[in-house]
Amino acid sequence: METTTRRTFLRNVGLFAASALVIEGLHRPVLADKPVNFSGWVFKPDTVRDYVGFYNQKFGGQVKYEAIPWAQYHPTMETRAFAGEIVDVMYCNHNNRERWYENGLIRPLDDLPGVDELRKKMSPANLDSLKSKDGSKLLGLPYFTSLFILMYNEPMLQQAGIKAPARSWDELVEHCVKLRRDKVSDTPFLPNWNNSPSGTMPQFMTDCFSEGAQVFDAKNQLIVDQEPGAARAMERWQKVYKADLVNPEVLTKTSSTDTHRLMWTGRYAYHTNHSYYLKTIAGEPENSKLAPKKAKMTMYPGTGHTYMWTDSYVVNARTKVLDDAWKFARFLGGNLNGDWYVQRQWCLISGLDNPYPEMYEHPQIIQSYDRWIDLKLLRLQYEKGRAIAAYKEPWYGEYDTKAVPIVHDMIRGNLSVPAGLKELVKLQRSLV
Amino acid sequence: MVVLFPLLYSFWMSFADVSLLRATGPALEVFGVRLPLFRFVGLQNYVRVFSDPLYWSSLWRTAYFVGAFVLETTLAGLGMALVLHERFYGRPLMRSLLLIPWSLSRVVVGLLWQGILDFEFGALNGLLYNVGLVDRYIAFFKHGFSALNVLVSVYMWNQAPFATLLFLASMQSIPIELYMAAEADGAGYWQRLRYVTLPAIKPIVFLVLVLSTVNGFLMLDLIYILTMGGPGYDTTTISWLGFLTAFTFFKFGPGTATLYTLTALCLLLTFVYHRVMLSRFEPEM
Numbered sequence: 001m002e003t004t005t006r007r008t009f010l011r012n013v014g015l016f017a018a019s020a021l022v023i024e025g026l027h028r029p030v031l032a033d034k035p036v037n038f039s040g041w042v043f044k045p046d047t048v049r050d051y052v053g054f055y056n057q058k059f060g061g062q063v064k065y066e067a068i069p070w071a072q073y074h075p076t077m078e079t080r081a082f083a084g085e086i087v088d089v090m091y092c093n094h095n096n097r098e099r100w101y102e103n104g105l106i107r108p109l110d111d112l113p114g115v116d117e118l119r120k121k122m123s124p125a126n127l128d129s130l131k132s133k134d135g136s137k138l139l140g141l142p143y144f145t146s147l148f149i150l151m152y153n154e155p156m157l158q159q160a161g162i163k164a165p166a167r168s169w170d171e172l173v174e175h176c177v178k179l180r181r182d183k184v185s186d187t188p189f190l191p192n193w194n195n196s197p198s199g200t201m202p203q204f205m206t207d208c209f210s211e212g213a214q215v216f217d218a219k220n221q222l223i224v225d226q227e228p229g230a231a232r233a234m235e236r237w238q239k240v241y242k243a244d245l246v247n248p249e250v251l252t253k254t255s256s257t258d259t260h261r262l263m264w265t266g267r268y269a270y271h272t273n274h275s276y277y278l279k280t281i282a283g284e285p286e287n288s289k290l291a292p293k294k295a296k297m298t299m300y301p302g303t304g305h306t307y308m309w310t311d312s313y314v315v316n317a318r319t320k321v322l323d324d325a326w327k328f329a330r331f332l333g334g335n336l337n338g339d340w341y342v343q344r345q346w347c348l349i350s351g352l353d354n355p356y357p358e359m360y361e362h363p364q365i366i367q368s369y370d371r372w373i374d375l376k377l378l379r380l381q382y383e384k385g386r387a388i389a390a391y392k393e394p395w396y397g398e399y400d401t402k403a404v405p406i407v408h409d410m411i412r413g414n415l416s417v418p419a420g421l422k423e424l425v426k427l428q429r430s431l432v
Numbered sequence: 433m434v435v436l437f438p439l440l441y442s443f444w445m446s447f448a449d450v451s452l453l454r455a456t457g458p459a460l461e462v463f464g465v466r467l468p469l470f471r472f473v474g475l476q477n478y479v480r481v482f483s484d485p486l487y488w489s490s491l492w493r494t495a496y497f498v499g500a501f502v503l504e505t506t507l508a509g510l511g512m513a514l515v516l517h518e519r520f521y522g523r524p525l526m527r528s529l530l531l532i533p534w535s536l537s538r539v540v541v542g543l544l545w546q547g548i549l550d551f552e553f554g555a556l557n558g559l560l561y562n563v564g565l566v567d568r569y570i571a572f573f574k575h576g577f578s579a580l581n582v583l584v585s586v587y588m589w590n591q592a593p594f595a596t597l598l599f600l601a602s603m604q605s606i607p608i609e610l611y612m613a614a615e616a617d618g619a620g621y622w623q624r625l626r627y628v629t630l631p632a633i634k635p636i637v638f639l640v641l642v643l644s645t646v647n648g649f650l651m652l653d654l655i656y657i658l659t660m661g662g663p664g665y666d667t668t669t670i671s672w673l674g675f676l677t678a679f680t681f682f683k684f685g686p687g688t689a690t691l692y693t694l695t696a697l698c699l700l701l702t703f704v705y706h707r708v709m710l711s712r713f714e715p716e717m
Contacts, residue, residue: 081452
């Protein structure tokens with residue numbers, strides 16, 4: 001019988017431990033050398049933490065995520081850059097992207113591996129949105145894209161004997177007048193005239209587009225004072241406000257989220273807002289009286305064109321972990337996992353769209369959308385989505401904010417439409 | 433260092449062309465931290481601020497807001513202090529409850545009052561409608577002037593308890609003998625208030641006026657939660673305009689210049705209050 005000496009025992013234990021470590025190592029991806037700092041504004045931070053965890057585990061990343069309140073997000077990121085802090089991968093909304101690039105905070109992505117393949121997969125309008133002002137550089141990968149849609153409350157229309165949703169603006173106003181007259185709804189129309197950057201001005205551009213008007217010319221100069229369609233849109237807004245067809249307090253709502261919650265009550269017939277809000281309105285019975293699928297979308301009236309934009313993930317120009325940062329950015333805004341993992345999460349959880357048409361063929365996505373929207377109709381509406389390039393101009397943020405009170409004054413009748421449109425143009429010229 | 437340095441640095445920024453993302457050029461080194469001085473532009477930011485008509489319309493709106501707020505806070509604070517100075521059943525509980533509005537964060541105060549005043553689901557509208565006082569919900573934020581007054585009242589609701597606390601502490605330090613002597617001389621309630629209480633609490637009235645004036649000028653959070661300066665510009669005050677200029681338009685030079693005009697106004701008003709109220713006040717030795 002073989003005896004085990006102290007020496008052989010120790011040797012065997014050592015070999016066992018070493019082989020265990022090697023086997024463990026074979027199954028675990030190699031960890032990145034340095035952590036990747038990642039920041040975004042607060043929107044479902046638990047979802048973000050989940051997919052960051054998934055990435056860290058599957059791809060051996062060391063991503064550290066931090067969520068910052070939306071209102072302070074961009075100033076905070078700039079203050080941090082000012083203090084010398086490097087956040088490797090960041091969210092960036094479309095209004096700030098060009099400024100961050102021109103001031104050296106973020107880098108173009110064109111020289112990074114795999115970027116050409118992603119470009120080919122993106123819808124052209126969204127790809128243009130993500131490029132620098134001169135069109136030569138790609139500045140970000142898409143976080144989500146959105147556009148304005150028209151939603152309607154089907155049971156309310158049926159109650160009033162209205163068989164089909166409005167196809168024209170005149171018909172929509174007619175329906176609203178009838179609904180108010182018949183006391184079916186006090187304020188049947190809920191346009192997204194809120195006071196935030198995602199409210200009044202995107203809604204203004206949407207309704208101008210739907211009336212066949214241009215808002216900016218090829219040189220990004222505002223031209224609404226020369227566009228009869230813009231005047232028609234504003235006259236309609238004045239008319240519906242004056243006729244008390246709109247909740248007057250929508251002008252002081254502080255976000256599109258707050259505005260869309262009003263639709264949950266079921267007291268409005270028509271609502272215009274970002275497409276993804278229909279997810280909670282029509283898809284979440286625990287929140288909304290119009291779920292499941294009592295609220296629906298219909299093609300936007302007029303020309304059907306609506307305003308569309310793309311927000312993004314960007315890479316810090318001073319990152320010291322470029323390879324890891326880019327790999328993570330591709331996981332977020334590309335298809336590193338091979339199944340549109342992150343984009344699918346956002347579609348499934350929040351109804352956020354993205355510019356990769358390929359993803360909409362995924363059965364899970366089709367099934368999920370079917371619970372709250374007619375996906376084919378939404379995709380048709382996307383084909384009519386219109387992006388602008390003016391937001392790449394340095395004056396755009398200030399114009400966008402200062403234009404809201406002018407538009408509100410037009411809506412309330414404090415300014416005539418021609419005077420208001422001229423005032424908008426004067427404002428834009430003063431900032432150039 | 434903690435107080436003076438940020439003050440001086442931000443004051444310097446109001447005379448400079450500031451871009452946080454282009455922080456090159458001469459800089460200060462403080463404990464190893466590089467603080468760029470940016471390009472000095474003299475009074476350019478102030479000229480720009482004063483030549484903006486929006487600044488002046490916001491200034492008059494701010495003056496109205498501060499005037500109404502100071503008046504409401506002082507009167508409501510004094511009124512509540514007079515009530516709580518009297519002896520009645522449940523007084524300790526009332527004194528404790530009084531502090532609740534003051535102890536709430538202003539974001540919570542804004543959300544709370546949004547829930548009370550909202551056109552669609554506001555509790556107040558529901559109450560008024562159910563007891564038959566209105567036949568249609570009231571839109572408190574529809575008109576600019578009404579929205580501005582709502583802001584004044586909500587802020588007063590939040591701040592008046594602190595004024596009450598100060599007034600109450602001051603009233604409790606008035607010697608009881610003074611009231612007894614006044615009573616012996618045949619003074620009624622209003623005469624005691626006028627000739628004993630009010631003169632004795634004069635320094636605290638000064639303090640309340642100064643604090644509420646400064647707080648009124650700087651109020652920002654409620655605007656952010658309730659109106660975002662709208663409808664139109666109807667609730668845009670100087671502090672909101674300064675915030676927008678600095679943090680939305682990223683123009684930190686004009687933004688800090690806008691806000692430093694508020695500081696100057698606060699200092700000026702404090703001086704005026706001091707001259708008007710305390711110049712002839714003789715403290716007890």
